[in-house]
Amino acid sequence: MRGLIFRREWITGWLLLLPALVFLFAFTHIPAVTTILNSFFSTPRGRRQAKFIGLDNYERMIADPVFWKVLWNNLWFALGTIPVSVALAIIMALWVNEKLLGRSFVRMAYFTPTVLPLIAVANIWLFFYTPGFGLFDQITGTLFGWPATNYLGNPDTALNAIIVVTVWKEAGFFMIFYLAALQSIPVNLKEAAQIEGAGRWTIFRRITFPLLMPTTLFVCVNAVINSFRLVDHIFILTDGGPDNASALLLFYIYEVAFRFWETAYGATLTVALLILLSLLAISQFFFFDRKVHYK
Amino acid sequence: MSGLATYLDRFLNVFAAWVLALIWVLPLFYAVWTAFHPAAYEARFELFAPLTLENFVKAWDAAPFARYFLNTFILVTMILAGQFILCTLAAYAFARFEFPGRNILFALVLLQLLVMPDILMVENYQTMRLLNLVDTIPAIALPYIASGFGIFLLRQTFMTVPKELDEAARIEGASFLTVLWKVYIPLAKPTYLAYGLVSVSHHWNNFLWPLIVTNSVETRPVTVGLSVFSAIDSGVEWSVINAATLMTSGPLLIAFLLFQRQFVQSFMRAGIK
Amino acid sequence: MLKSFFLKAVAATALSFSTWASAQAVDLQFYFPVAVGGKAAETIQELTDEYVAQNPDVNIDAVYAGSYQDTVAKAITASRGGNPPQLSVILSVDMFTLIDEDLIIPFDDYLTTDEDKTWLEGFYPAFMENSQTGGKTYGIPFQRSTPVLYWNKAAFEDAGLDPDVAPATWDEMVSFSKKLTKKDASGKATQWGVRIPSSGFPYWLFQGLAIENGAVLANAEGNKTYFDDPKVVEALQYLVDLSTEYGVMAPGIIEWGATPKAFFEGQTAMMWTSTGNLTNVRDNAPFKFGVAMLPEKVQRGAPTGGGNFYLFKGASDEQNKAAVKFVQWITAPEQSAKWTIATGYVAPRPETWETDTMKAYAADFAPALVARDQLEFAKAELSTYQNQRVTGIFNDALAAAITGKKDAETALKEAQAEADKILAEYR
Numbered sequence: 001m002r003g004l005i006f007r008r009e010w011i012t013g014w015l016l017l018l019p020a021l022v023f024l025f026a027f028t029h030i031p032a033v034t035t036i037l038n039s040f041f042s043t044p045r046g047r048r049q050a051k052f053i054g055l056d057n058y059e060r061m062i063a064d065p066v067f068w069k070v071l072w073n074n075l076w077f078a079l080g081t082i083p084v085s086v087a088l089a090i091i092m093a094l095w096v097n098e099k100l101l102g103r104s105f106v107r108m109a110y111f112t113p114t115v116l117p118l119i120a121v122a123n124i125w126l127f128f129y130t131p132g133f134g135l136f137d138q139i140t141g142t143l144f145g146w147p148a149t150n151y152l153g154n155p156d157t158a159l160n161a162i163i164v165v166t167v168w169k170e171a172g173f174f175m176i177f178y179l180a181a182l183q184s185i186p187v188n189l190k191e192a193a194q195i196e197g198a199g200r201w202t203i204f205r206r207i208t209f210p211l212l213m214p215t216t217l218f219v220c221v222n223a224v225i226n227s228f229r230l231v232d233h234i235f236i237l238t239d240g241g242p243d244n245a246s247a248l249l250l251f252y253i254y255e256v257a258f259r260f261w262e263t264a265y266g267a268t269l270t271v272a273l274l275i276l277l278s279l280l281a282i283s284q285f286f287f288f289d290r291k292v293h294y295k
Numbered sequence: 296m297s298g299l300a301t302y303l304d305r306f307l308n309v310f311a312a313w314v315l316a317l318i319w320v321l322p323l324f325y326a327v328w329t330a331f332h333p334a335a336y337e338a339r340f341e342l343f344a345p346l347t348l349e350n351f352v353k354a355w356d357a358a359p360f361a362r363y364f365l366n367t368f369i370l371v372t373m374i375l376a377g378q379f380i381l382c383t384l385a386a387y388a389f390a391r392f393e394f395p396g397r398n399i400l401f402a403l404v405l406l407q408l409l410v411m412p413d414i415l416m417v418e419n420y421q422t423m424r425l426l427n428l429v430d431t432i433p434a435i436a437l438p439y440i441a442s443g444f445g446i447f448l449l450r451q452t453f454m455t456v457p458k459e460l461d462e463a464a465r466i467e468g469a470s471f472l473t474v475l476w477k478v479y480i481p482l483a484k485p486t487y488l489a490y491g492l493v494s495v496s497h498h499w500n501n502f503l504w505p506l507i508v509t510n511s512v513e514t515r516p517v518t519v520g521l522s523v524f525s526a527i528d529s530g531v532e533w534s535v536i537n538a539a540t541l542m543t544s545g546p547l548l549i550a551f552l553l554f555q556r557q558f559v560q561s562f563m564r565a566g567i568k
Numbered sequence: 569m570l571k572s573f574f575l576k577a578v579a580a581t582a583l584s585f586s587t588w589a590s591a592q593a594v595d596l597q598f599y600f601p602v603a604v605g606g607k608a609a610e611t612i613q614e615l616t617d618e619y620v621a622q623n624p625d626v627n628i629d630a631v632y633a634g635s636y637q638d639t640v641a642k643a644i645t646a647s648r649g650g651n652p653p654q655l656s657v658i659l660s661v662d663m664f665t666l667i668d669e670d671l672i673i674p675f676d677d678y679l680t681t682d683e684d685k686t687w688l689e690g691f692y693p694a695f696m697e698n699s700q701t702g703g704k705t706y707g708i709p710f711q712r713s714t715p716v717l718y719w720n721k722a723a724f725e726d727a728g729l730d731p732d733v734a735p736a737t738w739d740e741m742v743s744f745s746k747k748l749t750k751k752d753a754s755g756k757a758t759q760w761g762v763r764i765p766s767s768g769f770p771y772w773l774f775q776g777l778a779i780e781n782g783a784v785l786a787n788a789e790g791n792k793t794y795f796d797d798p799k800v801v802e803a804l805q806y807l808v809d810l811s812t813e814y815g816v817m818a819p820g821i822i823e824w825g826a827t828p829k830a831f832f833e834g835q836t837a838m839m840w841t842s843t844g845n846l847t848n849v850r851d852n853a854p855f856k857f858g859v860a861m862l863p864e865k866v867q868r869g870a871p872t873g874g875g876n877f878y879l880f881k882g883a884s885d886e887q888n889k890a891a892v893k894f895v896q897w898i899t900a901p902e903q904s905a906k907w908t909i910a911t912g913y914v915a916p917r918p919e920t921w922e923t924d925t926m927k928a929y930a931a932d933f934a935p936a937l938v939a940r941d942q943l944e945f946a947k948a949e950l951s952t953y954q955n956q957r958v959t960g961i962f963n964d965a966l967a968a969a970i971t972g973k974k975d976a977e978t979a980l981k982e983a984q985a986e987a988d989k990i991l992a993e994y995r
Contacts, residue, residue, distance in 0.1 A: 009392055009393060009394060010392075010393075010394040010395065011394075012388075012392060012471060013388045013392035013393070013394035013397070014388075014394060016384045016385060016387055016388035016392070017384070017385050017388045017389075017400060019380075019381050019384060019385075019441075020381040020382065020384065020385035020404075020441040020446065021385075021400070021403075021441075022441075023381065023437070023440050023441030024403065024404065024407055024441045024443070026422065027412060027415070027419055027422065027437060027438040027441070028406070028407045028410050028412065028415070028438075028441075028443075029403065029406070029407075030418075031415040031418035031419060031422070032406075032410050032415065034418055035414075035415065035418070045668050045669060045670070046667075046668055046669050046670025046671075047670055088315075092312075092315065095308065095311075095312040096312075098308075100308075100309055100312055101309050101313075102313070104552075105316065106312055106313065106316040108320070108548075108551065108552055109316035109317070109319045109320035109323075110315075110316060110319050111551060112319060112320055112322065112323045112548070113319070113322075114492075114496050115544045115547045115548050115551065116322065116323065116326070116540060116544050117499065117500045117517070117518055117521060117540070117543070117544065118500050119500070119502055119518055119521055119522060120326075120521050120536060120537070120539070120540035120543075120544075121322055121540075123524075123531055123533065123536050123537075123825075124322045124325055124326060124533070124537065124540075125322065126531065126823070126825060126826065127325070127337070127338070127531075127533055127826070128321075128322075128325075130823060130826045130829075130830075131818055131820075132818070132830060132833070132835045133338040133829070133830065133833045133835055134338075134826075135321075135325065138338075138340075141756075145754055145756075147754070147755070147756040147757075148756065148757065148818065150818065150819065150820035150821070150822075152767075152821070152823065153766075153767065153820035153821030153822060153823065153971070154820045154821070154971060155967075155971050155973060168318075168319065168322075172319060173496065176489075176492060177489050180485055180488070180489060184485065214451070217451075218448065218451075218489070221408075221444075221447075222493065225408065225409075225444075229411055229413075232500070232502065238767070239767065239768040241767060241768070241821060241963070241964075241967050242820070242821045242967035242968070242970070242971045242973075243964045243965075243967040243968040243971065243973060244964060250411075250413075250414075253414060255960070257414075257417075258416070258641045258645075259637065259641070259956040259957075259960070260954065260956050260957040260960065261644060261665065261669065261954075261956075262957070263417065270414050273414075274409055274410065277409040278406075278409060281405065281408065281409060334852055335832075335852070335854065337829065338829065338833055356610075357609070357610075358609075416645060417645055417648055417649070420645050420646070420648070420649040421648070421649045421650070423649070424649040424650050424651050429646075429649070429651055503638075506633070506634050506638055506642065507638075507641065507642045507645050507646075510597070510629070510631040511629075511631070519632075519634070522634055522635070522638075523602055523609060523632070530824075530825055530826070530827060530828030530829060530841075530845060530848055531825035531826065531829070532848075533829075
């Protein structure tokens with residue numbers, strides 16, 4: 001009897017999974033395995049077939065200065081975008097959650113990045129950053145008399161300029177999730193704490209923040225993935241330049257695979273990205289699993 | 296806390312919130328400014344600059360936006376519906392069923408969190424070709440329909456549902472699908488809303504894959520239409536691009552302005568357990 | 569096997585969706601990129617429709633395929649997926665890449681009559697340099713351009729220069745620019761002398777400088793580059809010096825997309841950019857402007873640019889014949905004139921310039937002729953095997969020198985060494 005139930009549960013479980021797995025295998029796993037296999041072959045070109053070359057592509061990657069540069073850029077990008085956008089998102093959500101003068105407008109303002117497509121917004125930021133007549137130069141020039149600054153055309157500032165656009169995009173987006181989470185925190189918890197004389201900071205640290213933890217997990221997973229995925233605006237703003245100063249790993253993969261058409265080397269870089277993301281995901285998973293409480 | 300300090304504190308908060316809001320809305324203001332003024336005022340901000348609607352006419356003529364808009368709408372709906380169904384079923388299996396291979400399969404699902412379909416474009420194009428789906432809206436949608444992220448998220452949510460609720464319903468003779476429908480899905484509403492938002496905003500913005508896998512006006516989304524204006528040889532025409540941007544995201548923005556109270560409240564209502 | 573099993577399973581699931589909107593069966597599919605905003609896409613569509621109306625036996629599906637980069641990506645992805653277009657407009661410099669990928673066929677097999685051969689000879693030789701290799705013709709010039717110098721006549725007048733004379737030499741460009749560069753009390757430039765954009769693909773305009781200095785960047789076989797030639801180094805040094813030594817051009821990488829706007833706003837008195845901007849500048853410049861050939865060092869010179877028609881493999885004989893007929897029609901004088909006037913691209917055949925439409929256009933708008941006259945001095949745009957990668961390396965080197973991260977000689981030497989490594993297997 002017991003065995004029968006078990007077996008029925010197995011079959012139900014598998015059946016429930018089946019549709020999702022079919023799609024996952026067809027569009028992710030099988031192509032991904034092909035990609036990994038390709039990384040051990042040379043790039044086929046025209047009539048020249050791909051031939052097995054073992055780890056040559058990996059050796060090339062280790063010796064490729066651009067790979068290390070974009071990897072370094074990407075880490076800097078992740079460090080620059082994740083904490084800032086998550087922190088800003090929390091602050092924004094706290095503000096709009098309270099009674100605030102002109103709350104509707106403020107809320108709408110924070111929401112704009114979510115609505116405007118990145119491909120269009122990138123052009124607007126391009127204008128903001130333009131030296132001379134761009135918006136930032138007009139402002140800094142009028143207020144402080146600063147000379148024209150070439151934000152995007154200088155290898156020292158190009159990546160930071162991209163980070164700013166990304167934070168703008170991300171913080172507004174994450175704010176929505178925090179706002180939703182804040183709304184679900186019972187008001188009486190806060191009131192009870194206030195009666196006991198707790199200050200705002202204490203309430204935030206002891207009550208609000210811990211209750212926001214599941215949201216933070218969600219947002220952080222999103223932020224980490226995005227820090228490796230959001231490259232659309234780079235195409236318009238800097239095209240990875242100057243001299244790869246603002247190129248990220250996925251951008252480089254795109255460049256190698258779809259501009260240079262070195263699919264095998266592109267596959268190798270993809271494997272590197274996969275390993276990196278897996279490490280991040282695993283450590284994140286363990287880190288948060290201890291902190292998030294499930295009932 | 297003294298009254299003055301509270302007052303100051305409040306003032307500073309409001310002030311900072313507004314400063315940030317103004318920075319955040321700046322691109323939108325700029326888009327509105329350029330879209331309603333002649334190109335000569337793209338970089339000049341004069342109060343009495345002449346107003347015009349010509350940019351909208353130009354943008355509207357440059358691509359069949361009405362059709363693109365409809366396509367995007369169909370695409371996003373199709374993806375979202377597919378994701379909700381597949382992810383719900385899979386997440387339910389992972390959250391509440393014991394079966395051999397569960398952990399391995401879950402690991403495989405998590406793997407999809409990391410492998411973005413965008414990288415597998417060449418392979419996926421071949422698949423679409425085999426399925427004879429090139430140049431259809433489903434071709435844009437299919438690679439995204441089973442989402443590791445969605446499954447992961449819903450599983451986390453389903454796991455927070457008290458087991459007793461589940462068992463109580465089962466004892467009353469409800470089938471597992473009824474339990475899913477009556478117990479789990481209602482409790483996971485905020486997750487659906489949050490995930491739906493992520494998904495819609497991502498696919499609303501997706502550009503490269505749709506461009507590659509579709510050819511005709513009948514299947515292409517708005518972003519492909521917008522890309523016509525990004526042609527750089529002749530210089531960026533901000534006024535026209537921004538008119539097009541406003542045209543395509545305007546409906547969303549207005550909807551949010553009008554319904555933002557309901558929108559936030561639905562989060563709130565859904566959130567009360 | 570595993571794959572096909574899953575595909576079938578997915579196919580079954582997808583079947584319900586697939587009735588939605590399946591592609592029409594067409595005789596010819598034709599991809600085209602748009603690199604100049606405005607009327608380009610519309611004009612191609614109109615011309616195609618006109619042709620189809622005149623020739624009911626052909627059905628042409630003109631597909632907008634994004635930028636040049638997007639178009640080549642789409643064409644290669646589609647070809648690898650077993651679904652190539654029959655015809656596509658792609659950058660002329662991608663010829664070697666497409667040959668290497670074994671995706672295109674030469675036009676020669678379909679240009680057999682004497683009439684056809686005369687037709688082929690009717691293109692400007694400068695445009696054919698990037699279209700032929702190994703004695704075969706792979707590309708037919710269509711949306712071709714070349715960079716020219718635009719100058720602001722009002723600014724020239726203000727600076728005490730003759731508003732009708734553009735700099736003719738490198739030295740003149742510097743001396744004019746020095747007069748044209750205006751700085752305010754704090755030393756901040758309010759108007760630069762000249763602007764040579766360098767974002768994305770700096771190699772193109774730089775190649776103008778290199779040719780003017782008598783250098784060649786790559787051989788005609790596409791398997792050898794000469795990036796570290798002293799003449800190339802000298803040209804790069806000149807470009808760098810415009811900002812650092814002479815202080816007449818904005819420092820750092822200069823954005824392409826914002827360049828026309830900077831010109832209209834009076835941020836720069838001269839700009840180098842594509843002829844693809846003629847219509848834009850004509851419509852939007854709030855002052856009188858002139859268009860001139862690029863200045864010379866030891867000779868006049870400019871690279872060509874833009875896209876050619878290519879015939880893709882995998883089409884039937886009938887399709888190829890129809891495609892060639894269409895190409896011949898769309899490059900014929902009347903159609904070509906319409907295209908040139910709508911976009912500013914240089915009509916690729918001398919006979920087009922003899923039509924009444926073009927004569928009337930040129931009489932009304934003389935700058936349109938400058939690009940044509942410059943063709944006499946124009947050379948092939950940099951193109952090699954694995955073109956995007958090799959030019960990518962070259963672009964990085966130029967960017968490094970322009971931003972002062974490397975000196976010109978080191979940057980170019982390193983780029984040459986890398987290019988050699990890539991091209992060795994093609995020699």
